[in-house]
Amino acid sequence: EVQLVESGGGLVQPGGSLRLSCVASGFTFTDYWMSWVRQAPGQGLEWVANINQDGGEKYYADSVKGRFTISRDNAKNSVYLQMNSLRAEDPAVYYCARDAWMQYYDLWGQGTLVGVSS
Amino acid sequence: DIQMTQSPSSLSASVGDRVTITCRASQTISNYLNWYQQKPGEAPKLLIYAASTLQSGVPSRFSGSESGTDFTLTISSLQPEDFATYYCQQSYSHFRSFGQGTKLEIK
Numbered sequence: 001e002v003q004l005v006e007s008g009g010g011l012v013q014p015g016g017s018l019r020l021s022c023v024a025s026g027f028t029f030t031d032y033w034m035s036w037v038r039q040a041p042g043q044g045l046e047w048v049a050n051i052n053q054d055g056g057e058k059y060y061a062d063s064v065k066g067r068f069t070i071s072r073d074n075a076k077n078s079v080y081l082q083m084n085s086l087r088a089e090d091p092a093v094y095y096c097a098r099d100a101w102m103q104y105y106d107l108w109g110q111g112t113l114v115g116v117s118s
Numbered sequence: 119d120i121q122m123t124q125s126p127s128s129l130s131a132s133v134g135d136r137v138t139i140t141c142r143a144s145q146t147i148s149n150y151l152n153w154y155q156q157k158p159g160e161a162p163k164l165l166i167y168a169a170s171t172l173q174s175g176v177p178s179r180f181s182g183s184e185s186g187t188d189f190t191l192t193i194s195s196l197q198p199e200d201f202a203t204y205y206c207q208q209s210y211s212h213f214r215s216f217g218q219g220t221k222l223e224i225k
Binding site (some may be wrong): 035037044045046047050059061062088095099100103104105106108109110111117 | 214
């Protein structure tokens, strides 16, 4: 089955860290750019970061640049989001998405919830 | 960064109505514009890519068009399952961006 499955969400204190994982299956992972997209409670979609097929190109939203790091392990068909220095504005459902032909997100995971609270 | 401005932010309509949602890009993005549908508690679903190409499996009542930096999503005859939130998204830049969303509600 073609799917993306995220994990790693949870509740952390402000300033804390969390690492999200997304495991891909059912398709050739190395053919695709991958992205993280988040959605704060009751809010719209916000692109967070993306990474190319070999991990050599990465781009970040200004809101997370310098705090979050996207990476991938093609041997494990996985993409990660290391989130450091978490802030009150970071709580959201974080989705992993497949970037088909660098044009559109045609496959999404179910999302993983991140909370930040003291 | 490319800003995407959607309108309206919310819309009330009835089953069978024709509805149009608009998205404007802050600069040229060619046809690198996609539309997604999201229902509560679910991940977004791709409806249209490259401004006007219907994703496989999406009903033909959905259509997209472009005029310069203005893009339109049209639902020709609303069905009960179409009440959801719709987002546009540009893929012209590596720095992706979404519109703020349009919530389509039942009148």
